Amino acid sequence: MIENTVMLLITVPILFSLLFVALPKSLYKYLAWAFFIIGAALSVNLVLDGTGVVPIGEPSFAMLENVVLILEVLVILYILAVSAKYKNWPTLGLGIISAALFAYTYTSVPKVESASFNIDQLSQVMILIVNIIGTAIILFATGYMDQYEEHRHLNRQKTFYFTMSFFLAAMNGLVMVDTLGWLFLFWEITTLCSFVLISYNQDEEGINNGFRALALNLLGGIAFSGAIILLGTNFDISTLSGIQTSSSATLLALPVALLCIGGFAKSAQMPFQSWLLGAMVAPTPVSALLHSSTMVNAGVYLIVKLVPAYAGTSLGTAIAVYGSFTFVMCSALALSQRNAKRVLAYSTIANLGLIIASAGIGTPLAVAAAIMLILFHAISKALLFLCTGEIEHTIGSRDIEDMSGLIKKAPLLTTLAALGMVSMLLPPFGVLLTKWVSMEAASSNPIVIVFLILGSALTTVYYAKWLGTILSSSMDKNAVHHKKPETYFPLSFLGLSIVVTSIFVFTIYDYFIRPQVEILIKTAPAITGQAGQFTSEIGAFAYAAIFVVLALAVLIYFATKNMFTPRKANYYMCGENNLEKDGLMFRNGICSYDKSSVSNIYLQNTFGESKLTMLGYVISLILIGIALAGGVL
Amino acid sequence: MNMNDVLTVVLVLIGAPILGCLASGIDRRITARLQGRVGPPILQPYYDVKKLLSKDNMIVNASQNFYVVVYLFFIILSLLMLVFKADILMIIFVYTVASLALIVGGMSTGSPYARVGSSREIMAILAYEPILILYALAIYLLTGTFKLSVLVNASTPLLVYTPLIFIAMLVVLNIKLKKSPFDYSTSHHAHQELVKGMTTEYSGPGFAGIEIAHFYEYVFLTGLIFLFWAVNPLIGVLISIAAYLLVIVIDNITARVYWQWMLKLSWSVLLIISIINIAFLYVSKATIMV
Numbered sequence: 001m002i003e004n005t006v007m008l009l010i011t012v013p014i015l016f017s018l019l020f021v022a023l024p025k026s027l028y029k030y031l032a033w034a035f036f037i038i039g040a041a042l043s044v045n046l047v048l049d050g051t052g053v054v055p056i057g058e059p060s061f062a063m064l065e066n067v068v069l070i071l072e073v074l075v076i077l078y079i080l081a082v083s084a085k086y087k088n089w090p091t092l093g094l095g096i097i098s099a100a101l102f103a104y105t106y107t108s109v110p111k112v113e114s115a116s117f118n119i120d121q122l123s124q125v126m127i128l129i130v131n132i133i134g135t136a137i138i139l140f141a142t143g144y145m146d147q148y149e150e151h152r153h154l155n156r157q158k159t160f161y162f163t164m165s166f167f168l169a170a171m172n173g174l175v176m177v178d179t180l181g182w183l184f185l186f187w188e189i190t191t192l193c194s195f196v197l198i199s200y201n202q203d204e205e206g207i208n209n210g211f212r213a214l215a216l217n218l219l220g221g222i223a224f225s226g227a228i229i230l231l232g233t234n235f236d237i238s239t240l241s242g243i244q245t246s247s248s249a250t251l252l253a254l255p256v257a258l259l260c261i262g263g264f265a266k267s268a269q270m271p272f273q274s275w276l277l278g279a280m281v282a283p284t285p286v287s288a289l290l291h292s293s294t295m296v297n298a299g300v301y302l303i304v305k306l307v308p309a310y311a312g313t314s315l316g317t318a319i320a321v322y323g324s325f326t327f328v329m330c331s332a333l334a335l336s337q338r339n340a341k342r343v344l345a346y347s348t349i350a351n352l353g354l355i356i357a358s359a360g361i362g363t364p365l366a367v368a369a370a371i372m373l374i375l376f377h378a379i380s381k382a383l384l385f386l387c388t389g390e391i392e393h394t395i396g397s398r399d400i401e402d403m404s405g406l407i408k409k410a411p412l413l414t415t416l417a418a419l420g421m422v423s424m425l426l427p428p429f430g431v432l433l434t435k436w437v438s439m440e441a442a443s444s445n446p447i448v449i450v451f452l453i454l455g456s457a458l459t460t461v462y463y464a465k466w467l468g469t470i471l472s473s474s475m476d477k478n479a480v481h482h483k484k485p486e487t488y489f490p491l492s493f494l495g496l497s498i499v500v501t502s503i504f505v506f507t508i509y510d511y512f513i514r515p516q517v518e519i520l521i522k523t524a525p526a527i528t529g530q531a532g533q534f535t536s537e538i539g540a541f542a543y544a545a546i547f548v549v550l551a552l553a554v555l556i557y558f559a560t561k562n563m564f565t566p567r568k569a570n571y572y573m574c575g576e577n578n579l580e581k582d583g584l585m586f587r588n589g590i591c592s593y594d595k596s597s598v599s600n601i602y603l604q605n606t607f608g609e610s611k612l613t614m615l616g617y618v619i620s621l622i623l624i625g626i627a628l629a630g631g632v633l
Numbered sequence: 634m635n636m637n638d639v640l641t642v643v644l645v646l647i648g649a650p651i652l653g654c655l656a657s658g659i660d661r662r663i664t665a666r667l668q669g670r671v672g673p674p675i676l677q678p679y680y681d682v683k684k685l686l687s688k689d690n691m692i693v694n695a696s697q698n699f700y701v702v703v704y705l706f707f708i709i710l711s712l713l714m715l716v717f718k719a720d721i722l723m724i725i726f727v728y729t730v731a732s733l734a735l736i737v738g739g740m741s742t743g744s745p746y747a748r749v750g751s752s753r754e755i756m757a758i759l760a761y762e763p764i765l766i767l768y769a770l771a772i773y774l775l776t777g778t779f780k781l782s783v784l785v786n787a788s789t790p791l792l793v794y795t796p797l798i799f800i801a802m803l804v805v806l807n808i809k810l811k812k813s814p815f816d817y818s819t820s821h822h823a824h825q826e827l828v829k830g831m832t833t834e835y836s837g838p839g840f841a842g843i844e845i846a847h848f849y850e851y852v853f854l855t856g857l858i859f860l861f862w863a864v865n866p867l868i869g870v871l872i873s874i875a876a877y878l879l880v881i882v883i884d885n886i887t888a889r890v891y892w893q894w895m896l897k898l899s900w901s902v903l904l905i906i907s908i909i910n911i912a913f914l915y916v917s918k919a920t921i922m923v
Contacts, residue, residue, distance in 0.1 A: 405743065407696075426733065427726045436722060439766070443773050446915045450908060453770070457762040464733055464755045468740030472748065473694035539720040539779035546710070546727060553706040557699045564690035564838040571693045571744035571834055598748040601756055 002049040006117050009042055009127065009172040017165035021158050028161065029486055032139040035165070039131035047124045051515075053178070053241075054117040061114055068185050069106075075188050076102060079214065082195075088211045094218040101225040105181075109232035118178035118241055121516035122371060126175035126301055129378045132497075133293040134168045136490040140386050141285035143487035147393055148283050152201060160200060164289060167193040171294045175301055178239045180228050187224060187266070187298065191217040194295050197286040198279045209278030216275045220265025220299075227258035244308040244520070256309040257628050259302060260319060267299030267352045269326045270620035276349060280341040284389025287341060291348045292382035297374060300355045304370050307520045311362030317445065318627035320360030324442070324451035325623060326353030329616045331458035336607040340388045340398045343462060344381065347424070350455060351377045351431075357448055358438040364525035365536055366441035368513045369434045375508070376430030379501060380423045383494035387417035390487060391470075400466050401599050405474025412488070414470050416495045421467045425460050428546035429502045433534065440539045465600040503547065506534065638717075645716050646709065653848025654678045656855075660821075660881050667885045682844050688837035693742050697834065700738025701842040707731035708846045712853040718781035721769040725762075728853070732758065735843070739819075739831030750830025753892045754818035760899035761805045765857075767907040768802055771795045772860070774914040775921045784863045787921040792861040792872075794919050797910035799861055801903040803876055808895065809854055812884035817892055851877075 016035050023031060056064060076099045083091035141164065145157055167190060174186035191214065199210030231237040235255075237246060246252055268276035276296065280287050290296060303319070310316040327350045334346035351373065358370035392398045394410050407414040423429035427436075435456060442448045501508060509527070518524045526537045534541040573586045573596065585593040605611070658675035665672025674680075692698065711728040714720075732754075739751040769779060775794055776783050784791065792799055808815045819830030829835075832843055855873040862869040913919075 407741075426730050427723070432726060436726065439722060440773075440779060443770055446912060449770060450767075450911070453763050453766045456766065457759055460729060460733070460762060461755055461759050464736060464758065465752070467733070468737045468748075468751055468755070471696075471737055472740045473697075473743040538773065538777065539722060541720060541723050542714075545714075546730075549706050549710045550703075553702045554699075556706075557702040560702075561698075566690045566692045566695070566698075569691050569693055571742060572746065573744075596745040598745045598752070601752050 002046070002052055002119065003054050005042060005046045005049050006054050006119065006176055009046065009131070009176070010169050012038060012042060013165045013169035013172065017162045017169070020161035020165060025157060028157070029142045032135070032142045032486065036132075036135040036139045039135035039168070043124075043127045043131035046119065046127050049119075051119050051121060051124070054119065056115045056117070058114075064115065068182055072102060072185050072188065075185070075192055078192065079218070083211070083214070086207060086211065088215075091211050091215045091218065094215055094222065097222055098218055098225065101222060101229070105225060105229055105232070109229055110236065110238075112179060112181065112238045115177070115179040115182055116239065117176045118239075119176055120519055121512040122301070122304060123175050125371065125375055125512050125516075126297065127172060129293050129297065129375065130168055130171045130175065133378055133382045133494070134171070134289060136493055137285050137288045137293065137382060137386065138164050138168075139486055140288070140389075140490040141283070143484040144285060144389060144393070145283065154201065156200065156202070159196065160283075163193050163196045164285070167197070167289065167294055171298065174298050178241050180231065180238055180240065183240065184221070184224055184228060187262070188221055190266075190295055190298055191221060194279070194290055197290070198282045200282050200286065206281050209275070209281050212278050213275035216265055216272045220262040220272070223258045223265070224262035227255040227262070230255040230258070240305055243306060246309070252309050253313065253315050254628070256306055257315055259306060260310075260627070261624065263299035263303040263306075264322075264356070264624070265299070266302075267296045267356070268349050269299075269323070269353060269356065270329060270349070271617045271624075273326075273330065273346075273349050273616075277342065277345050280345055284341075284385060284392065287344075288382050288385035288389070291344065291385055292378045296348060296352055297378060300352050300359070300370070300374055303356055304359050304367070304374070304520075307359055307362060307367055307370075310360070311367075311521050315627060316360050316362045318360070318623065320357045320362075320442070320445060320448050321451075322620065322623040322627060323353045323356030323358075323360055324448040324455070325619060326350065326616075327357060328451045328455035328458065329612060329620075331455040331462070332607045333609060333612055333616075335458055335462045336602050336604050336609065336612075337462075338400050338602060340391070340400050340403070340466070341385075343400070343466065344384055344388060347459070347462070348377075348381055350459065351381075354435070354438060354452070354455070357452065358434075358441065361438075361441055361445065361448065362521065363441050363444070364517050364521060364523050365527070366438055367517050367520055368509065368525045368527065369438035369441060371513050371516060372430065372505075372509065373434040373438070376423075376434060376498075376501065379494055379497050380420050380429075380431055383416065383420040383491065383498065384424070386491055386494070387413060387420060390491070391417065400469055403466075403470045404472045406470040408473055412483070413491070416491050417470055418467055419495050419498060421463045423498045423502070425463045427541075428543040428550065429498060430505055433502075433505060433541060433543060436539075436541055437534070437536070440536060443538075469600060502543070505543065509534075641716060642713060645713055649709075649712055649852040650845055650848040653851040654682075656851045656877065657848065663878075663881050664885055667882075678844065678848070682841045685836075685841035685844065686838055690837045690839065692839065693744065693834050697738055697741050698839040698842070700734045700741060701835070701839050701846070703734040704731050704738065705842050705846040705849070707734060708849045708853060712849050712856065715781070715853060715856050718784070720779045721772050721781055722766065722779045724781075725765045725769055728765075729758075729762065731846070731850075735831060735846075738835075739833075742834035744834045746829070746833040747831055750818045750833070754831055756892045756896060757808050757815070757818060760895050760903075761808050764798070764801045764805050764899070764903055764907055767904075767911055768795075768798050768857075770911060771798050771914060774911070775919060777920065777922060781860065781863075783922065784860060786923070787864050788923045789921040790862040790864050790868075791921065794914060794921065795861070795910055797906040801907045802858060802861075803879065804898070804903055806854055806858060806876060807880050807883060810851070810880055812880050814883070814887040814890045815895055816884075817889055 019031055079095040083095055170186045170189035177183050195210045195214040198213050199207045237243055265272045279290055330346045330350035334343050337343045355370045355373045358366040390413055395402055424431050426432055439452055442452050514524050528535045586596050588594045657678040662672040707727055707730040711724050714724045736751045736754050739747040773779050811819055819832050835843055855877055858876045859869040859873045862872050
């Protein structure tokens, strides 16, 4: 049963990627619907199958091991070839180092006799994220890519869908497999897929940013393979669960720190953040996929899986400080950005930092927060990215200032985007609940909690600006807006998911998170309570009450709406309105008319990239150095 | 929920706006006296609201009053949670919903004046929110829990260990009540060059809703000050009243500053003294529980 589902989860996306290549463009829409339905069904099926270990014994092991070997060689050869072709020497150098490490691993590290997949609750959550949100993003892409390519005179959709689907296959493998060697293959495939997708436009900027992503992730991959070599030769450990159950946790600190650095690179934490910022040159579905359901999640997934190896140690503390530092730094950077995609990118990095900080704190409460945040962040961020893409198609800009008046031009789209933003920063939605849990958990560490507090305030500010802007009405004429089902279904579905998961957060906690935390650190979080209320030993979060009040507010608003019959007026301009025209203009000093315009405050001089990025690099490198030093000493 | 809880809810729903209305009336009276005027009757805020409710519902945007309802409801919810001694961190987050609703409500009208006011109020979040959460953290460090229910049984008043945070909270009170020198997003006084800031486009019933929410907010904010001496309710109330009067006096003796100045004050002085206070609590491992 579970064996079949595991195999299907890897083979079905590969099958779909081949179908996308084989079938004509006109069928993509149906293919994407089928992919979405099958992906959702398979992932739900995996959850129903329960948890367990799926060993791969002889004879299929020998065959699969050879497949893995060939694929790894192919991946490395492709990287070497492509970086040589574009004369990107740093990437070529990193590729050669990777190849050397691979050859060393192959010849000198003890071979494994069997491989296994290990399905625990975290894997289930990740599979749900990858296969439901990921396929929803592909579905959205079928309504998006035609217009995108038309603008840019591209015709590469076969490559696009092939890589997107293959990406999901690799992610599925990554979150289920237990054997480190195989995990590393999936890890490198996601790196490669993201390179192909980021350089999708094939222009100079795209290719440069693609190579940056490739180089930085190869760097993370080198740390990863270093850890595999150390673990294999010194400790005879070749599986993730082997690290988790190892008794010599303190000895393992160096390889674990190396694995975490691999995770930091993949999750685009400082100082690796530039690859994820560069990734936004790609089409929006790619950003959505990288930011929410795949790629960056692989990094935090690995870090959460490693919790048993560093919980309560100085390495754990170093990771917590590092994560919370990224959280506050990237939240500050997001504040200064006008480009919506850049704001979202920094927000992603910041939230992943929060996940890493929670994992680093390592108490049951904090680890629970980390896993929940992976889930809630993925849903909200996928929605926000897809909305940004659709907004860009509607108004032709991704500048936040151009989005004022959006509520009049595309009400449904704006409502969904607003829901996404609200869910990122306000109760009763899941992200805030996990932020609350992680804050309460972090209160034992003064540095981490102060960073979290500052970052949290900054987060509120940059989302509030954007939220207010899209909801602001304008007197402009309404734009014509076309609604396609394959665009609006994924958006509405994600919006609904946010509400549903937030309502059933305790059920989700009970079913997935608590057992997983028990597996990871042997103690369940001291969270009690029932549906509607979270109670830990140090606090209580009555989210049901907030839902009720929110519903009540909506009800009362609609009930009393007609009690006070509204009369429309133009807005106030100190009596200087140009009433004879359209009410948008005001009379200026020389008695001609100007259009009024107001913009948000971005504090470029304080939080601008030119001010903070260098500081971020220096401090994050010092923190990583401390983490490594803690591992060696 | 037992009978007592229901009674408390009803009492808060009815009592808080009366208290807030009186506080607002006293504010106007004191302000008038400080400026050498006689001032309106104490109940003037009530007359204002009554009149506003009978006015036409003039709007510029169909959904602008929705944000007022959310603002009002979440202020009430945060006040109720405070009265029921819930999780202080949670209360602050719920209160943020209310603050954001008012800001978004202002922006939603699209009016340039309202949008300038809202932008400034967003910057105010940056100034006061970290201090509010540090305040919650101080309560946790001293009591071992974020739940306020234990605070009434504490052996020592909170203020004894948190004098620096108390000072920061006074400034927060000043910012949140939108009193001079921090009244740049909207103001109760006529000297605003920004017309009425965030609330420019609100009139009639919508504006009445905002005023009523303000009444609740007065009680909520002074309630946060009350917690500093919750062990003895009488002293707690006296401190709250003193803090409120202080804010009114400051309102009348200072001129409005740039919002940049407030951010600098907050992130250089207030945050630093609050963090020093927190650091002291970590190092001394002080507790106010028996």
